[in-house]
Amino acid sequence: MIEVQGQQVEELLREAINQMGLKQSAQLVSITKRVEAQDPVLFFASAAKLNKERCFWMSTKDAFSVVGVGNVFEINANEDRFQYIEETWKKLIDDVWVYNPFKAPGTGLVTLGGLDFDPKKPRTDLWNDFPRLQFKIPEYILTKNNSDFYLTINIKVCKDDHPIQLLKAIETVETKLFQTAKEQLDLPKIIHKKMIAPEQWKNTVQRAKQEIQQKQMDKIVLAREMRLTFSKQVDVSQVLSDLIDKQSNSYIFAFEQSDSCFVGATPERLVRVENKKLLSTCLAGTAPRGATEEEDQRIAAMLFQDPKNREEHDFVVQMIKQGINKYCTDVQIPDTPVVYPLKNLQHLYTPVTGVLKDGYTIFNVIKELHPTPALGGVPRDLSMTFIRNNEQLDRGWYGAPVGWLDSNNYGEFAVAIRSALIQEDEASLFAGCGIVKDSDPEEEFAETEIKFSPMLTVLGGQP
Numbered sequence: 024m025i026e027v028q029g030q031q032v033e034e035l036l037r038e039a040i041n042q043m044g045l046k047q048s049a050q051l052v053s054i055t056k057r058v059e060a061q062d063p064v065l066f067f068a069s070a071a072k073l074n075k076e077r078c079f080w081m082s083t084k085d086a087f088s089v090v091g092v093g094n095v096f097e098i099n100a101n102e103d104r105f106q107y108i109e110e111t112w113k114k115l116i117d118d119v120w121v122y123n124p125f126k127a128p129g130t131g132l133v134t135l136g137g138l139d140f141d142p143k144k145p146r147t148d149l150w151n152d153f154p155r156l157q158f159k160i161p162e163y164i165l166t167k168n169n170s171d172f173y174l175t176i177n178i179k180v181c182k183d184d185h186p187i188q189l190l191k192a193i194e195t196v197e198t199k200l201f202q203t204a205k206e207q208l209d210l211p212k213i214i215h216k217k218m219i220a221p222e223q224w225k226n227t228v229q230r231a232k233q234e235i236q237q238k239q240m241d242k243i244v245l246a247r248e249m250r251l252t253f254s255k256q257v258d259v260s261q262v263l264s265d266l267i268d269k270q271s272n273s274y275i276f277a278f279e280q281s282d283s284c285f286v287g288a289t290p291e292r293l294v295r296v297e298n299k300k301l302l303s304t305c306l307a308g309t310a311p312r313g314a315t316e317e318e319d320q321r322i323a324a325m326l327f328q329d330p331k332n333r334e335e336h337d338f339v340v341q342m343i344k345q346g347i348n349k350y351c352t353d354v355q356i357p358d359t360p361v362v363y364p365l366k367n368l369q370h371l372y373t374p375v376t377g378v379l380k381d382g383y384t385i386f387n388v389i390k391e392l393h394p395t396p397a398l399g400g401v402p403r404d405l406s407m408t409f410i411r412n413n414e415q416l417d418r419g420w421y422g423a424p425v426g427w428l429d430s431n432n433y434g435e436f437a438v439a440i441r442s443a444l445i446q447e448d449e450a451s452l453f454a455g456c457g458i459v460k461d462s463d464p465e466e467e468f469a470e471t472e473i474k475f476s477p478m479l480t481v482l483g484g485q486p
């Protein structure tokens with residue numbers, strides 16, 4: 024095991040500074056060391072005291088998490104967003120001075136971020152704190168990979184910096200980040216709830232059905248927002264902790280920007296890359312969970328056989344298959360889905376695997392797949408136009424890819440559903456569902472109600 028002690032960090036900093044030579048601009052230095060086991064949520068909670076923006080990612084199935092604190096570099100883009108992030112990231116990897124003998128997923132140079140669902144939709148004030156695309160390289164990153172824990176320190180150094188002083192500043196922050204106890208806070212109470220009138224939303228569903236018939240479309244996904252006001256400020260780390268307890272089979276994420284934090288527990292992986300190995304997921308088609316095991320199994324069997332849900336699911340499978348085939352070899356997709364149980368609902372689920380062809384990256388795949396028909400529709404352009412013009416909602420980052428990637432060719436992105444934008448003592452929750460020609464507006468409304476519940480319950484509401 025390679026241990027990096029304070030003295031060695033100092034030496035590494037000295038080496039990085041020496042290697043700068045006469046370089047006038049600052050040099051980004053990234054140093055990774057193994058650390059003692061630390062609860063990722065506790066690390067996130069401790070970082071609140073530092074007045075630095077935080078981000079959080081956990082894959083509950085994989086015992087994997089990445090928590091970022093502070094922001095040493097950020098990539099923001101509006102136009103040509105995928106090309107821009109890809110080029111900037113590549114350049115950054117070439118420029119950074121890295122010490123990371125572990126090369127474990129999510130260590131070393133790591134960036135975390137997300138983007139708008141629809142860059143063409145005019146923004147409202149709701150998402151003011153969030154750029155249309157933003158990826159950050161945090162100053163401090165805690166990575167948990169099974170039972171291994173790492174801390175990566177990313178710091179900009181100048182040729183006149185002194186390693187001892189830099190080390191002192193780092194150690195002061197580290198002491199604050201590695202705390203042992205978090206105070207338990209009471210949940211705030213919901214004092215006000217606002218949302219689009221149910222009839223108005225159901226009318227939009229009806230219009231979507233007409234559009235599907237008139238334009239010979241297959242599917243349009245429509246969402247709605249629930250705005251909550253609380254008796255006091257919401258503690259995001261408490262929300263994360265509750266989501267981890269309650270939502271298995273999910274990606275728990277949080278992206279903090281100024282006074283806003285976009286948080287969620289999504290079951291929907293968009294793409295994971297481990298070197299050349301690629302995994303994606305088709306997730307669409309929904310039913311509630313049963314109260315007893317018997318009822319649960321009956322509902323699961325109905326979901327599996329239901330033609331409407333199977334069709335909704337198959338649109339996603341066909342599109343992902345087509346998209347992945349462009350960038351991968353050895354693509355494998357089972358012929359039939361399985362039922363994927365979550366706490367409040369169950370979905371139809373089909374896994375996809377492949378091997379990334381040379382010359383392509385995770386960004387090519389994200390650009391190709393987003394939005395899948397699980398969030399947009401079929402055909403993509405027509406459904407996006409309908410959503411843009413008819414959905415009375417600013418989706419912002421909801422329904423779009425959020426995730427992380429590192430310079431060792433690991434990365435994972437999920438679709439940001441089952442999510443909420445928390446803004447001090449207020450929050451907007453989002454939930455949507457796929458509308459097809461046989462959809463019943465009443466049932467679709469009920470489905471969105473259930474899809475609110477993962478976030479609503481951890482925010483003190485009743486499902």
Ligand SMILES: C=C(O[C@H]1C=CC=C(C(=O)O)[C@@H]1O)C(=O)O
Nearest residue numbers: 307308309397440454455456457
């Ligand atoms: C749009 C959402 O879910 C999507 C993902 C899985 C199943 C879905 C469905 O059955 O409609 C949706 O396409 C949401 O939760 O807000």
